[in-house]
Amino acid sequence: MNYFPDEVLEHVFDFITSHKDRNSVSLVCKSWYRIERYSRQRVFIGNCYSISPERLIARFPGLKSLTLKGKPHFADFNLVPHDWGGFVHPWIKALAKSRIGLEELRLKRMVVSDESLELLSKTFVNFRSLVLVSCEGFTTDGLAAIAANCRFLKELDLQENEVDDHRGHWFSCFPESCTTLVSLNFACLKGEINLGALERLVARSPNLKSLKLNRAVPLDTLQKLLMRAPQLVDLGTGSYVHDPSSEVYSKLKSAIQRCKSIRSLSGFLEVAPRCMSAIYPICGNLTFLNLSYAPGLRSTMLTKLIQHCKKLQRLWILDCIGDKGLGVVASTCKELQELRVFPSDPFGAGNAAVTEEGLVLISAGCPKLNSLLYFCQQMTNAALITVAKNCPNFIRFRLCILEPTKPDHVTNQPLDEGFGAIVQSCKGLKRLSLSGLLTDQVFLYIGMYAEQLEMLSIAFAGDGDEGMLYVLNGCKKLRKLEIRDCPFGNAALLEDVGKYATMRSLWMSSCEVTLEGCKILAERMPSLSVEIINESEQTEFSLGDRQKVDKMYLYRTLVGDRMDAPEFVWIL
Amino acid sequence: MEGSVAYENDLNLKATELRLGLPGTDEREEQPVSNVRNNKRPLQDADDECVANGKSVAQNETAPPAKAQIVGWPPIRSYRKNNFQAKKSETEGPGIYVKVSMDGAPYLRKIDLKVYSGYPELLQALENMFKFTIGEYSKREGYKGSDYAPTYEDKDGDWMLVGDVPWEMFITSCKRLRIMKGSEARGLGCGV
Numbered sequence: 179m180n181y182f183p184d185e186v187l188e189h190v191f192d193f194i195t196s197h198k199d200r201n202s203v204s205l206v207c208k209s210w211y212r213i214e215r216y217s218r219q220r221v222f223i224g225n226c227y228s229i230s231p232e233r234l235i236a237r238f239p240g241l242k243s244l245t246l247k248g249k250p251h252f253a254d255f256n257l258v259p260h261d262w263g264g265f266v267h268p269w270i271k272a273l274a275k276s277r278i279g280l281e282e283l284r285l286k287r288m289v290v291s292d293e294s295l296e297l298l299s300k301t302f303v304n305f306r307s308l309v310l311v312s313c314e315g316f317t318t319d320g321l322a323a324i325a326a327n328c329r330f331l332k333e334l335d336l337q338e339n340e341v342d343d344h345r346g347h348w349f350s351c352f353p354e355s356c357t358t359l360v361s362l363n364f365a366c367l368k369g370e371i372n373l374g375a376l377e378r379l380v381a382r383s384p385n386l387k388s389l390k391l392n393r394a395v396p397l398d399t400l401q402k403l404l405m406r407a408p409q410l411v412d413l414g415t416g417s418y419v420h421d422p423s424s425e426v427y428s429k430l431k432s433a434i435q436r437c438k439s440i441r442s443l444s445g446f447l448e449v450a451p452r453c454m455s456a457i458y459p460i461c462g463n464l465t466f467l468n469l470s471y472a473p474g475l476r477s478t479m480l481t482k483l484i485q486h487c488k489k490l491q492r493l494w495i496l497d498c499i500g501d502k503g504l505g506v507v508a509s510t511c512k513e514l515q516e517l518r519v520f521p522s523d524p525f526g527a528g529n530a531a532v533t534e535e536g537l538v539l540i541s542a543g544c545p546k547l548n549s550l551l552y553f554c555q556q557m558t559n560a561a562l563i564t565v566a567k568n569c570p571n572f573i574r575f576r577l578c579i580l581e582p583t584k585p586d587h588v589t590n591q592p593l594d595e596g597f598g599a600i601v602q603s604c605k606g607l608k609r610l611s612l613s614g615l616l617t618d619q620v621f622l623y624i625g626m627y628a629e630q631l632e633m634l635s636i637a638f639a640g641d642g643d644e645g646m647l648y649v650l651n652g653c654k655k656l657r658k659l660e661i662r663d664c665p666f667g668n669a670a671l672l673e674d675v676g677k678y679a680t681m682r683s684l685w686m687s688s689c690e691v692t693l694e695g696c697k698i699l700a701e702r703m704p705s706l707s708v709e710i711i712n713e714s715e716q717t718e719f720s721l722g723d724r725q726k727v728d729k730m731y732l733y734r735t736l737v738g739d740r741m742d743a744p745e746f747v748w749i750l
Numbered sequence: 751m752e753g754s755v756a757y758e759n760d761l762n763l764k765a766t767e768l769r770l771g772l773p774g775t776d777e778r779e780e781q782p783v784s785n786v787r788n789n790k791r792p793l794q795d796a797d798d799e800c801v802a803n804g805k806s807v808a809q810n811e812t813a814p815p816a817k818a819q820i821v822g823w824p825p826i827r828s829y830r831k832n833n834f835q836a837k838k839s840e841t842e843g844p845g846i847y848v849k850v851s852m853d854g855a856p857y858l859r860k861i862d863l864k865v866y867s868g869y870p871e872l873l874q875a876l877e878n879m880f881k882f883t884i885g886e887y888s889k890r891e892g893y894k895g896s897d898y899a900p901t902y903e904d905k906d907g908d909w910m911l912v913g914d915v916p917w918e919m920f921i922t923s924c925k926r927l928r929i930m931k932g933s934e935a936r937g938l939g940c941g942v
Binding site: 582 | 820824826867
């Protein structure tokens with residue numbers, strides 16, 4: 179190892195792209211650490227509070243691409259108050275002051291301001307790629323700055339963000355000289371956009387491969403865009419409503435037929451079911467189909483469509499497809515790897531749209547299935563055991579039975595055995611979300627069998643501390659644990675405090691943990707930041723030690739407690 | 751917990767349940783629960799309480815209310831949830847089935863108004879169903895050029911001419927349809 183000049187090692191390291199592997203490489207010896215850090219271009223930071231921008235910049239001067247995640251996962255479900263944190267501005271400020279030539283920024287669950295976007299766009303001349311997922315805090319003014327100033331912009335990908343739409347002409351801010359776009363996704367914007375500017379932009383972007391429109395883009399514009407960009411690989415329609423007997427619609431049909439490269443289709447935010455037949459010609463090429471935002475499509479239409487999609491690998495759909503519809507998926511989509519079934523009526527009267535039957539059919543027909551997100555009304559152990567047998571390759575298994583603590587609807591037993599079968603069979607399982615009626619037994623199984631498990635989400639489950647302990651002691655690779663409404667308390671929390679230093683984070687809300695328990699933990703583990711999120715009127719002083727903590731979020735950090743915590747967050 | 755599961759079955763134990771509440775009230779469905787801490791050990795408690803014996807207060811503690819909303823549950827991203835709220839009126843849901851009678855026809859039919867996106871589609875469907883033609887609609891004169899006029903009974907019990915109000919308003923207020931024939935129809939068509 180010591181006989182190779184640095185350049186050779188650097189060249190070898192170029193082939194090592196995974197973050198985990200590069201991290202391992204840097205730990206081998208001092209010279210490898212040095213070479214690795216100078217050659218590293220892409221950095222992933224799973225918790226923005228675990229490290230500071232200054233230290234990042236100091237270690238990786240060659241940084242070009244940064245991925246940051248902010249709020250804990252349960253923030254997606256409104257469990258984290260609005261101003262909790264996750265601000266990207268300090269990062270952009272620090273990077274702007276440095277000599278880093280940032281080209282790519284990917285953010286998830288962070289607060290992004292227009293000021294940040296403007297600073298970003300004006301500072302980094304080679305900036306190419308902005309991906310924002312589940313972020314908030316910015317408006318279309320910030321997007322205007324990105325459009326106007328990033329001369330070599332390749333990618334602007336906005337996924338499910340809460341954007342304040344000022345309905346300004348941000349779209350018109352892309353200069354005529356901007357011809358480098360490869361990916362443009364503005365589906366989450368709610369306002370009108372300048373359709374003419376959109377058409378012109380697409381016309382002068384020969385490399386455009388991915389285009390996802392928002393609701394304000396009507397079908398006739400879609401037709402014009404497709405005529406300009408038949409090379410598209412990934413398309414998200416906006417409003418898909420028109421009179422099927424019109425000329426515009428027949429023009430659309432021929433435009434779509436020319437798009438032989440489309441592999442990924444989504445959108446249909448507004449849809450006229452009778453217009454779906456225009457899509458049939460390209461269905462045979464699709465590998466990803468996302469109809470989860472199209473409640474206007476009934477089961478019969480969905481199944482008709484899916485029957486054409488023989489090469490589908492990923493399907494995101496609403497539960498109105500029904501068990502029978504899933505049966506059609508199972509018999510058609512033999513290449514299916516990922517399935518997500520979302521509830522079309524989350525608080526509904528329980529018109530059971532999908533049940534355990536649909537899941538069993540899928541497992542029987544799609545042996546390559548490795549990733550599942552399934553919202554359903556009911557489940558049985560028998561079904562889960564069958565699924566486990568049919569699909570031993572699950573990497574992600576997330577099951578959400580809509581009614582909390584619902585048992586096996588046939589036997590009235592807890593679902594311990596079913597989930598136990600899943601973890602026992604799926605040796606590569608990395609992510610698991612549980613639901614339904616569950617006792618400590620399921621955690622015993624998880625601790626015993628889920629050797630590769632990295633992320634576990636638990637709600638309304640377990641009998642006592644033992645349950646949590648089985649998991650903490652058994653799952654050696656556990657990185658993220660999030661728990662709500664479970665009877666786990668201080669004994670479980672404090673049994674092995676060192677464990678948390680091997681994990682990214684732990685979330686516990688509405689459990690039995692008390693303030694005293696959290697204080698003890700914080701004292702024993704100074705390398706952790708233990709946050710109490712307290713939304714009640716009480717101040718930290720009136721909260722007694724014996725009192726149960728409503729929400730606790732702890733994470734390992736190299737830079738101590740954060741300075742930007744709001745009043746209701748108390749860092750122990 | 752078993753109690754609330756039984757409610758969903760065909761046994762309809764709910765009807766024979768002894769409760770402390772007034773008949774006709776159902777506390778469970780009205781109370782939104784923002785903190786389900788007290789629901790934490792449903793299994794053990796539910797074993798002790800028999801459904802038929804259930805005191806409504808205890809039911810609240812052991813079983814999450816069927817329709818009440820628990821904060822952050824089900825675990826769906828707010829973005830996605832908001833999308834559905836906005837589209838509630840557009841979505842399937844249960845259909846709006848209304849009876850359709852035609853003067854002179856031996857039996858009535860039923861149609862789901864939600865299937866149609868507007869008046870033209872609806873009228874076309876009626877024409878196909880009963881094998882007749884409707885005629886041209888105009889705001890001034892109603893349906894001209896045919897012996898028939900499509901009418902509907904609204905929420906107030908009045909018989910109205912189909913087509914006067916916006917479609918969305920129509921499908922929410924329409925109770926039943928009647929295709930009027932002959933002189934009665936012509937009477938409706940003239941401005942009265």
